[in-house]
């Protein structure tokens with residue numbers, strides 16, 4: 392069973408036969424968490440670094456922003472029995488367009504905001520594929536915890 | 551026949567615009583004509599009228615009564631919404647084709663196009679300007695050239711990709727280098743063939759190179775460019791050309807926009823897309 396995560400969206404699941412997938416990561420970031428012992432996994436697809444840009448929107452849709460979405464993802468995984476110490480974290484996305492003056496460098500700022508949150512909370516990133524100018528699709532197999540990365544126009548590889 | 555000629559000729563394989571749509575669009579895009587003029591044209595086509603009324607009467611609009619005529623629809627929904635329904639009905643088919651050359655599945659280009667069109671609206675509101683139906687049309691059609699160029703991009707993808715990945719070319723610059731023409735210029739030719747107003751043709755042709763628009767330069771060109779940059783960032787309906795396109799910082803400055811404005815606009819896209827999908831599914 393394929394559970395699709397949209398833009399500014401998140402799903403956590405413990406169904407062994409399921410896979411979580413998010414398409415079309417541009418400057419957005421996909422954050423995958425997985426606890427191999429209880430086989431609980433989650434995938435967050437956030438869009439922007441900080442919720443202060445629109446607190447009202449953040450209340451309705453916390454998954455839009457790094458600072459509201461990432462804590463939400465972890466808390467939700469804990470509810471399913473995941474343990475922070477065992478959790479594997481992988482990330483992908485954060486692309487940008489060709490822009491010398493940084494008007495459109497949301498990808499970079501998304502990555503920086505995420506790193507800051509992880510650093511404060513002692514979360515290590517196990518694997519990542521970020522930056523560049525490509526579109527990415529990320530898929531988590533809940534039975535195995537394997538994460539697959541597809542770059543638009545190319546094949547799939549394990550992250 | 552050389553390749554550029556072959557590419558340009560293949561524009562003819564696109565389905566022609568239905569005459570009624572053509573006339574309606576010309577009126578829609580003529581600032582001198584009224585909403586009433588558009589309705590006058592469409593109402594003689596029963597098929598289109600029925601489609602528009604079906605969307606109007608869908609749960610999404612939640613109108614208190616059944617709408618039976620386009621005139622009523624115009625009063626209840628306003629000209630802009632009516633125009634958008636018409637544009638969607640006209641172009642959803644051709645823009646939904648899969649484009650193998652760009653690794654776009656069925657429906658992906660359509661999603662990108664709608665995102666761009668909605669972002670021009672969001673931007674217009676943010677800039678406190680009047681909605682402009684020409685702008686929406688241009689944004690919706692800006693990547694039309696991809697539908698035609700896709701097959702040629704597929705044939706030459708290795709060469710294009712090489713220039714992009716190894717030599718720092720933007721995707722359009724690489725298309726132009728390898729094929730002699732790019733999807734933006736080709737889109738401009740399609741818009742020209744369909745006899746669209748000059749500002750729309752220019753906005754399509756220069757959507758990746760607004761700084762080259764010269765005497766055709768207008769707000770339309772600039773806003774379609776910026777909305778497309780934002781649409782690229784979202785990744786929605788994104789393909790193998792990725793984000794390999796240049797953003798024009800001067801335009802950001804001309805419109806007095808900052809990076810925070812880009813973020814603000816993007817926060818609004820999701821809701822607008824969801825709303826639009828809700829009523830399109832009815833249509």
Ligand SMILES: [Fe+2]
Nearest residue numbers: 692693757758
């Ligand atoms: Fe384009």
Ligand SMILES: [Fe+2]
Nearest residue numbers: 662692693778
């Ligand atoms: Fe585009």
